[in-house]
Amino acid sequence: MKRIVIAAALLAVACTAVAQSPSITVTERGEAAFKSNGCYGCHLIGKFGTPIGPDLSQVGRKYPEEYLARWLRDPALQRPSAHMPALELSEADVQALAVYLGSLR
Numbered sequence: 001m002k003r004i005v006i007a008a009a010l011l012a013v014a015c016t017a018v019a020q021s022p023s024i025t026v027t028e029r030g031e032a033a034f035k036s037n038g039c040y041g042c043h044l045i046g047k048f049g050t051p052i053g054p055d056l057s058q059v060g061r062k063y064p065e066e067y068l069a070r071w072l073r074d075p076a077l078q079r080p081s082a083h084m085p086a087l088e089l090s091e092a093d094v095q096a097l098a099v100y101l102g103s104l105r
Contacts, residue, residue, distance in 0.1 A: 030100025033093045042084075045104065053084065058105055065102035069094050 024032075034040065040049035043056045059068070070077070072094045075084040089097070 026096050026099045027103050028100075029092075030096035030098070030103075033089070033097050034100060037087065037089065037093070039097075056101060056104060060102040060104040063102070065098045068101045069098035072097055 034045070042053035043049050044051050045056050063071075067078075072087065072089060074086060075082045076086065
């Protein structure tokens with residue numbers, strides 16, 4: 001019983017610490033989505049990634065966030081000859097990635 005009480009107390013402290021930690025920005029979430037979805041396997045940002053597809057280091061200068069979001073939802077709809085695969089992204093990831101990519105100038 002004593003172990004359960006201690007475990008519950010530790011869990012409560014951990015939850016409080018997480019709730020008080022600074023929240024992640026949309027741009028940071030987009031950067032994390034870029035990495036977790038393996039986008040760097042085909043694209044460069046700075047010196048990070050692989051130069052198979054276009055270098056995205058300054059993509060935000062060329063395209064607005066709205067276009068980037070449409071592209072991420074369905075690349076073939078934007079350009080049928082594109083070699084980019086359709087990605088299975090949540091709408092939240094699409095928005096976060098668009099904000100992140102749009103910030104790259």
